[in-house]
Amino acid sequence: xxxxxxxxxxxxxxxxxxxxxxxxxxxxxxxxxxxxxxxxxxxxxxxxxxxxxxxxxxxxxxxxxxxxxxxxxxxxxxxxxxxxxxxxxxxxxxxxxxxxxxxxxxxxxxxxxxxxxxxxxxxxxxxxxxxxxxxxxxxxxxxxxxxxxxxxxxxxxxxxxxxxxxxxxxxxxxxxxxxxxxxxxxxxxxxxxxxxxxxxxxxxxxxxxxxxxxxxxxxxxxxxxxxxxxxxxxxxxxxxxxxxxxxxxxxxxxxxxxxxxxxxxxxxxxxxxxxxxxxxxxx
Amino acid sequence: xxxxxxxxxxxxxxxxxxxxxxxxxxxxxxxxxxxxxxxxxxxxxxxxxxxxxxxxxxxxxxxxxxxxxxxxxxxxxxxxxxxxxxxxxxxxxxxxxxxxxxxxxxxxxxxxxxxxxxxxxxxxxxxxxxxxxxxxxxxxxxxxxxxxxxxxxxxxxxxxxxxxxxxxxxxxxxxxxxxxxxxxxxxxxxxxxxxxxxxxxxxxxxxxxxxxxxxxxxxxxxxxxxxxxxxxxxxxxxxxxxxxxxxxxxxxxxxxxxxxxxxxxxxxxxxxxxxxxxxxxxxxxxxxxxxxx
Numbered sequence: 001x002x003x004x005x006x007x008x009x010x011x012x013x014x015x016x017x018x019x020x021x022x023x024x025x026x027x028x029x030x031x032x033x034x035x036x037x038x039x040x041x042x043x044x045x046x047x048x049x050x051x052x053x054x055x056x057x058x059x060x061x062x063x064x065x066x067x068x069x070x071x072x073x074x075x076x077x078x079x080x081x082x083x084x085x086x087x088x089x090x091x092x093x094x095x096x097x098x099x100x101x102x103x104x105x106x107x108x109x110x111x112x113x114x115x116x117x118x119x120x121x122x123x124x125x126x127x128x129x130x131x132x133x134x135x136x137x138x139x140x141x142x143x144x145x146x147x148x149x150x151x152x153x154x155x156x157x158x159x160x161x162x163x164x165x166x167x168x169x170x171x172x173x174x175x176x177x178x179x180x181x182x183x184x185x186x187x188x189x190x191x192x193x194x195x196x197x198x199x200x201x202x203x204x205x206x207x208x209x210x211x212x213x214x215x216x217x218x219x220x221x222x223x224x225x226x227x228x229x230x231x232x233x234x235x236x237x238x239x240x241x242x243x244x245x246x247x248x249x250x251x252x253x254x255x256x257x258x259x260x261x262x263x264x265x266x267x268x269x270x271x272x273x274x275x276x277x278x279x280x281x282x283x
Numbered sequence: 284x285x286x287x288x289x290x291x292x293x294x295x296x297x298x299x300x301x302x303x304x305x306x307x308x309x310x311x312x313x314x315x316x317x318x319x320x321x322x323x324x325x326x327x328x329x330x331x332x333x334x335x336x337x338x339x340x341x342x343x344x345x346x347x348x349x350x351x352x353x354x355x356x357x358x359x360x361x362x363x364x365x366x367x368x369x370x371x372x373x374x375x376x377x378x379x380x381x382x383x384x385x386x387x388x389x390x391x392x393x394x395x396x397x398x399x400x401x402x403x404x405x406x407x408x409x410x411x412x413x414x415x416x417x418x419x420x421x422x423x424x425x426x427x428x429x430x431x432x433x434x435x436x437x438x439x440x441x442x443x444x445x446x447x448x449x450x451x452x453x454x455x456x457x458x459x460x461x462x463x464x465x466x467x468x469x470x471x472x473x474x475x476x477x478x479x480x481x482x483x484x485x486x487x488x489x490x491x492x493x494x495x496x497x498x499x500x501x502x503x504x505x506x507x508x509x510x511x512x513x514x515x516x517x518x519x520x521x522x523x524x525x526x527x528x529x530x531x532x533x534x535x536x537x538x539x540x541x542x543x544x545x546x547x548x549x550x551x552x553x554x555x556x557x558x559x560x561x562x563x564x565x566x567x568x569x570x571x572x573x574x575x576x
Binding site: 259 | 317
């Protein structure tokens, strides 16, 4: 900072506090609502401090005992589906991207640029704009209502490949020469030198991709029709179809808190890598 | 750019590329090609017969007042999300850049929305503004604004705009903070010595130097508003009331999966693809060239 001005410093804190309040308010309200009974919530204005019904709300959500209008599937099961799919998407994407980036950077072969552009172009089109035909393909392959259908089509994008490519290009050539002189083949070099060097990039991507996978909505909405394959993000929407007062809002809000807990924890605990990953991937 | 030292093998690079090429081939290129093909075809409702109709789907699309209305809705929505969202994030980032103590605490709290799923964010906002029980709707009623996003189009629009901005805030904030930090401190110090106050320094130094970041974020926010807000629209308003919040991506989904008009849905997909490609090209031409991060 250039100069110290008390008034500006105070103003900065005031503005930031207001910002934090605006950002945290919806989450706080959801939390408060999840600790009351649904009767207490529907009597406007709802209480502004946490109540003592938290245990019952969360238990009802996790076990699927709410009286919600739309869906009563157990959130415990949904969280599991979300976790497994998010991990498959994350690990799958990182694995295939490491391999293909390695091939593109460290080998010379015919049609290399064609492969590069083929992968590059997938960056441009989000799954949203080709949902119909993609759904058709997945249906034809009998992958609906399964983890394969939930995850594999979402692995088909190249963000990670590009991050690794950028990173590999900065790795000094001397390392390859040294590895060769020691008689190491390409796969040995990949496994013993390149992958360990990429650890921070991998950690950064892990955070971004985990959140991406956990928060998917449109795609799971299409490929899952059975309650026991709903990810939690879909489950919470399905709970809402009963109309305003018919919803068990405490259970819905408990589900909202549960649904955001894993990704929020990942972001907060791995903040450093998250910021690095975000800024690197997007630029 | 290429490595000086390369490995040589005829089959290994292909084996390494195979998984990715296979997946993008089956789940990206094949469906994208199908979308293109379907946009020139007309299928009956049961999928029994398909007929080649040339550009008819597109002609029908662009003479459909509902589609044009959806374009307008999307444009209106994206402008609101991008302009308000970027202004708020920039304001916060500038103040976060000023303070020394407590930056980590603020940052940790301000990046939270990034981790929250759009659909979950939408559900929380719907709860706050729910006409009969929502605490914020109740407060608005008290000050003379009878809130009902289930009946009033402009309320529904305000709701999805607010939820979309909330969700995107962290992203904008982090990029602005990174942008501000990359501005050399010496520039600002020099201006301060010349007697420029904080306000003046912001407008003559920081803001112009942030313009590449701002432009990048503008493109990203438009892409976000166009595509990633599907979950917010679906969970908060389902495109209603009427069609007042039915943005383009929602309409592709609705026409393809609810109304079963595959030809039209595919044609809409193709139009959307055109928009993304145009945005990407713009970004590459104007941003990548000028920016040195």
